Amino acid sequence: MTQNAGTQRIVVIGGGFAGLWAAAAAARARELFGIDPGALEIALVAPEAFHTIRVRCYEDNLAAIRLPLDDLLAPIGATRIAAAVTAIDPAARSFATAAGPLAYDRLILAAGSALRVPDIPRAQPTFDVDSYAGAERLAAHLASLAAGPRDAATGTAVVIGGGLAGVEIACELPGRLRALLGEGAPVRVVLVDRHEIGAAMGAGAATVRTALAASGVEARDHAGIAAVEADGVRLADGTSIPARAVVFTTGAHASPLAGQLGVPLDRLGRVAVDAFLKVEGVTDVYAAGDCAVAAADALGHVTVMSCQHARPMGRLAGHNAVCDLAGRPQDRVAFSAPDYVTVMDLGPEGAVYTSGWDRGTLVASGAAAKTVKQTINCSRIYPPLPATKEAMFAAAAPVIQAPPATK
Numbered sequence: 001m002t003q004n005a006g007t008q009r010i011v012v013i014g015g016g017f018a019g020l021w022a023a024a025a026a027a028r029a030r031e032l033f034g035i036d037p038g039a040l041e042i043a044l045v046a047p048e049a050f051h052t053i054r055v056r057c058y059e060d061n062l063a064a065i066r067l068p069l070d071d072l073l074a075p076i077g078a079t080r081i082a083a084a085v086t087a088i089d090p091a092a093r094s095f096a097t098a099a100g101p102l103a104y105d106r107l108i109l110a111a112g113s114a115l116r117v118p119d120i121p122r123a124q125p126t127f128d129v130d131s132y133a134g135a136e137r138l139a140a141h142l143a144s145l146a147a148g149p150r151d152a153a154t155g156t157a158v159v160i161g162g163g164l165a166g167v168e169i170a171c172e173l174p175g176r177l178r179a180l181l182g183e184g185a186p187v188r189v190v191l192v193d194r195h196e197i198g199a200a201m202g203a204g205a206a207t208v209r210t211a212l213a214a215s216g217v218e219a220r221d222h223a224g225i226a227a228v229e230a231d232g233v234r235l236a237d238g239t240s241i242p243a244r245a246v247v248f249t250t251g252a253h254a255s256p257l258a259g260q261l262g263v264p265l266d267r268l269g270r271v272a273v274d275a276f277l278k279v280e281g282v283t284d285v286y287a288a289g290d291c292a293v294a295a296a297d298a299l300g301h302v303t304v305m306s307c308q309h310a311r312p313m314g315r316l317a318g319h320n321a322v323c324d325l326a327g328r329p330q331d332r333v334a335f336s337a338p339d340y341v342t343v344m345d346l347g348p349e350g351a352v353y354t355s356g357w358d359r360g361t362l363v364a365s366g367a368a369a370k371t372v373k374q375t376i377n378c379s380r381i382y383p384p385l386p387a388t389k390e391a392m393f394a395a396a397a398p399v400i401q402a403p404p405a406t407k
């Protein structure tokens with residue numbers, strides 16, 4: 001992609017919740033400030049051609065969780081570069097891809113995060129629900145079990161990691177396995193964690209435990225994994241669980257691209273950004289979403305790897321990068337996210353919805369919480385469809401809405 005003389009370029013790395021909304025907010029600000037698109041290019045670089053609704057990767061039906069990025073970017077006058085970024089050189093204001101280096105005037109790093117898998121011996125393929133590709137591989141594997149030989153391990157799945165994603169996929173699996181193997185087939189789902197499963201849900205902890213039990217999911221608290229063996233999983237206490245599906249949900253770590261900026265990273269590999277989403281200690285680089293950490297309020301809370309924060313961070317990064325380039329510092333908008341909510345799917349048992357950074361208030365559970373979860377997952381966090389310029393710009397306004405509207 002060559003750059004015309006006199007044209008400036010904002011490049012967004014990543015097409016997820018932060019990246020898409022950074023590009024849309026930048027395009028909106030460009031128009032708002034009367035900047036000729038010929039004078040300011042907005043490009044989004046991502047290896048995949050899709051905006052993935054990653055939070056839905058634990059679901060059975062993956063058909064609606066990917067949207068073509070070109071359908072979202074073309075109406076707003078942003079271009080897509082199909083590539084994976086391999087290195088960033090902030091001093092040269094350029095980054096590398098397999099197709100060669102590209103220059104930027106302002107960079108917005110929104111390359112997200114990926115599952116961090118613990119280093120334990122593994123003698124059979126393992127699975128995850130961290131990405132569309134991972135969810136698709138798990139679905140294909142589960143489907144293949146129905147056609148294969150049947151034994152005690154066939155209908156057993158072990159989910160390793162009892163956080164939000166772990167509980168969500170564990171609650172789905174009994175129904176998915178029964179649907180594939182037949183209603184009468186023996187099905188067993190074991191959820192293993194080093195800590196007490198559900199405790200992190202605060203006021204929703206008891207709801208989580210009740211739902212796991214009602215779904216037939218065995219919760220193994222305070223349990224380590226010694227090895228994934230050819231025919232199952234061996235726990236640290238020597239217990240063997242015969243299983244043909246082993247799913248890791250052991251937490252996420254920021255994209256290694258964050259490490260390219262030469263600034264300190266937090267324990268999740270994230271770069272620190274200021275209130276305007278600018279990376280601290282680096283010139284002309286913004287960051288948003290899972291690869292960035294920002295102050296969320298004046299009480300010391302910081303952003304959580306979540307689309308609840310990735311979307312507004314992206315919107316502000318895009319808007320503020322244009323303000324910066326256009327010499328309009330007075331139009332920048334500062335990030336703040338004082339309220340935090342958690343809505344966890346519990347499969348056939350509904351959902352659990354808490355508010356507060358400590359998840360200290362149980363807002364709803366069961367069917368009422370499930371309605372909220374489905375509204376968020378299937379509608380609120382989607383781009384407007386069809387993605388007209390007007391609708392995209394309205395959704396890209398740099399305003400933090402009150403929860404649960406933010407997610």
Ligand SMILES: Cc1cc2nc3c(=O)[nH]c(=O)nc-3n(C[C@H](O)[C@H](O)[C@H](O)COP(=O)(O)OP(=O)(O)OC[C@H]3O[C@@H](n4cnc5c(N)ncnc54)[C@H](O)[C@@H]3O)c2cc1C
Nearest residue numbers: 014015016017018084085111112289290305306307308310
């Ligand atoms: C199963 C599951 C359930 C979840 N549930 C919730 C929930 O209920 N609520 C909630 O708020 N959050 C939830 N999350 C977390 C949420 O999905 C993430 O926090 C969110 O996706 C982060 O958005 P992002 O844009 O930073 O990163 P991502 O959505 O991961 O997007 C990253 C983008 O960067 C691109 N990219 C990566 N590397 C490169 C590279 N080298 N070059 C170019 N592009 C690159 C990727 O292709 C992708 O387009 C869940 C996550 C999972 C896996």
